[in-house]
Structures are given as structure tokens and as C-alpha cells.
Amino acid sequence: MEVAGVGVWSSQLRYGDPAEAREAAAELEELGFTALWVPDAGGPLFDSVRGLLTATRRTVIATGILNLWMHDPNRVAAEYTELTARHGARFLMGIGVSHAPLLDSGDLHRYRRPLGAMRSFLDALDQAVSPVPVEERILAALGPNMLELAAARSRGVHTCFVTPEHTHHAREVLGPRPLLAPEQTVLLTDSRAAARDVGDDWLRATVALPNYANNLRRTGFTDEDLAGLSDRLFDSVIAWGDEDAVAHRVAEHFSTGADHVCVQVLTADPTEFPREQWRRLAAALT
Template identity: 60%
Template sequence: MDLSGVGVWSHHLRFGDPAEAGEAAAELEELGFRALWVPDVGGALFADVERLLTATREVTVATGILNLWMHSPADTAAAYASLTGEHGERFLVGIGVSHAPLIDSKEPGRYRKPLTAMRTFLDGLDEATPPLPVESRVLAALGPKMVETAASRSRGVHPYLVPPEHTREVREALGDGPLVLPEQTAIFAATREEAKAIGASWLRSYLDLPNYARNVLRLGFSEDEVAQISDRLFDALIVWGDDESIRKRIDEHRAAGADHVCIQVLTADQQGFPRAEWRRLAAALG
């Protein structure tokens, strides 16, 4: 799997109209994006991954992330073996522990000891027949303990909703070798007011989750900034502006140690595929 360059992170490719998702995936590959990342909040994840693999030829399809509370290690390893047998080594399994409010909303008290849950899940992948290879999985790691686990149990990390400062910290903790594959949200907008009109409520939904709130507090933001979504915090987590502004942020992640950056484009219509913006991004990256 070629995990250099820039990829696209998109819920549309997973939960949007299947026919358009396939067309969009093929176009994104033609535009030169190296990986297509999709989320997991339930549903037939592996069937959706297979649809994207079928629609493309060489691009990597990655889960960002596979929710370990929603899948068994044995089923995950079996799906990986089946998909790679059919489509080659193009499926990167990003695995994460999700968030207590989401998991406990359906089964109160289920979300316990997330680090232990991750290690147990990885044990299951190692013990499966056949096992899911270490080099074909990455972990959604924000804090130092999960980063440490990723270094020894996976190919690297896929941090979501992080600034370049976090990328630098993770690279320093991992050293050379493990991959650092951050997600970066982007908005094409002329002003911060326009950008916040598109992205503020979206960002609020994430900062209400304790894992993300704790992470930005670790990075030096105050509780007031998190509560109010200060301009400083908004600008750190969401890059907005013109083509050059977004290209500069990608370069900052790379300079901080990222091997690959996946861009999630937000638009005013968050249900429609942002295909014009993806084309604009590809042209900006040259």
C-alpha cells in the first residue's frame, strides 16, 4: 500500500448514494489521491469497503476508524483476508475505541478500559486464522498510551481532528518507522465568519466527546476555549481559506513528521458529495 501523499476522508463514500460513491471513488483515484478513508458508526462496513475497492484499481481504502465495539476480531480478520484475496493488498484497517457517550448510549456501562479493549482486540487479530497482519492495521491514537500501543502492535497511527503540533508530538514519540497518518479538516472559505458558519456546529459535536476535548486540553488549549470554540482553537483544528492556505497546512503536517495526510472537506451542504472541492484540492496539490 502506498501511504504517502494526500488522501480523502469522507463519510459520503460510505453513507452517501452508493452509485455516486463508486463514481466519486474512481474519480478521486484518477485525481491522484493515495487513499480513501471512511468512518464506521455501524452498518455493513466490510461490504462498503468492498464496493470502494471494486470501484477502484490501485488506491488504498482505509477505515478511519473501525469501531472495535461493533466487530469481533475473528470477523475482522476474515473480512480482511477475503477482501485482500480479491483485490490485493489495498485494505488498511484503522481501528479505534470510539467514545463512551456513543457506546454507552445503547448499552450503558459497556465502554470500560478502552486501552485494555484495544489490546484485547489486537490479540484477537493476531490469533485469528489467518491473522490480520500488523503491517495492514493502524490505530486511532490521540493520547500517549495508545500511541505507545500503536508503535508495537500496528503499522502506525491515524489521529483524527488534530493540528500539526499533535503530529509533531506523535512523530517524536514514535521515532522513525511507524506511520503517522493524520486527518485534517478543511473548508474553502474567504473569511473566518464564513468558515465558522460551516464548521462550528460540526466541531462542537466532536468537542462534546471527552476523548477529543482531553486531547486539545493536552495540547495547551483552555477549557474556556473548548467551551466557546475560540478562534484560535477553530483555526488549529480546521484549516480554512484558499488553495494556498490548505496546501500550507498539509505541508505543516508533513514537516511535523506525517507520512500521509487525509483531508476531510466540509461544505455548507454536508450531505452532498463535495466533488467540486475535491477537484479543486487536487488541482491545488498539483
């Protein structure tokens, strides 16, 4: 499995109309995107992965990420075995611990000792009847401890809501061999006001998640940046402007250590497949 070039991270491919998701996936492959990443906030994850694999021939389908609290590792290993037997080595299993506020609503209290939980999940994948190979799994990681675990127990790291400066730091922790695949959020627009109209609510919700907020502080942002959604913060985590502006930011990730970058497109309607934007970006990125 080769994971290089530029891919697409998309909630629509996961939670949008399945028929349109398959049609869009086939087009994204023809446009030259090398991997398609989908989130996991509940629901039949492997049905979505199966549909995207069936709709494509070459593209890697990756989970960004499989939420370990929501899955039995033995079942995950069995699904991996079935998918790779049918479609070859095109399923990259991204695994992550998600965020406590998203998991512990009500009285669930599932989010405990995330580093230990990840180790246990990986142990179970290794001990399954048909193990998930180290080279076909990748961990969501931001801080140094999870980055080091990823380097030791997986193919590498998938990072989200990060800057090129964090990509540089992650590469220093990982060393030269592990895969480093950051996500970059983008907004195609010709004005800051239009970018803010679309991006502020998304940014506010994302900054509210402690794992992301703490990582931004480690990267050098202040509490004032986070509370006020400063222009510095907005411009650092969202690549907005025309296709050249997005291409410049993606190139920064590559120059600071990324092996693969996946772009997440924001639009005014988060449920709509951003197919026009994907087509525009393909010309600049692939």
C-alpha cells in the same frame, strides 16, 4: 502497500448513495489522492470497503476507523482475508475505540478500559485462522499510551482532530519508523464568517467528545477555548480559506512528522458529496 501523499477522509463515501460513492472513488483515484478513508458508526462496513475497492485500481482504502466495539475480531479477520485475496494489499484496517458518548447511549455501557480492549482485539486478530498482518493495520491514537501500543502492535497511527503540533508530538512518541497519518478538516471559503457558519456546529459536536477535548487540553488549549470555540481553536483544527491555505496546513503536518495526510471537507450540507471541492483541492495537493 504504500501509504503516502494526500488522501481523502469522507463520511459520504461510507454513508452516501453507494453508486455515487463508487463513482466518486474512481474520480478521486484519477485526481491523484492516494488513499480513501471511511468512518464506522454502524452498518455494513465491509460492504462499503468492498465497493470502494472494486471501484478503484490503485488507491488504498482505509477504515478511519473500524469501531472495535461493533465487530467480532474473527469475522474482521475473515473479511480482511477475502478482501485482500480479491483486491491485493490495498485495504488498510484502521482500528479504534471511538468515544464513550457515542457508544454508551441508553444502557449499553460498552465503553470500558479502552486500552485493554484494544490489546484484546489485536490479540484476537493475531490468533485468527487467517491473521491480519501488523503491517496492514493501523490504530487510532491520540494519547501517549495508545500511541505506544500502536507503535508496538501495528503499522502506525491514524489521528483525527489534531494540529501540526500534535503531529510533532506523536512523531516523537512513535519514533521514526511507524506510519503517521493525521486527518485534517478543511473548509474552502473566502471569509471567516462563512467558515464559522459552516464549521461551528461541527466543531461544537466534536469538542463535546471527551477523547478529543482532553487531547486538545494536552496540546495547550484551555477550557475557555473549548467552551467558547475560540478563533484560536477554530483556526488550529480547521484549515479554512483557499486551496493555498489548505496546502500550507497539510505541508505543516508533513514538516512535523506526517507520512500521509487525509483531508476531510466540510460543506453546508454534510450529506452532499463535496466533489467540486475535492477537484479544487486535487490541483493544490496531489
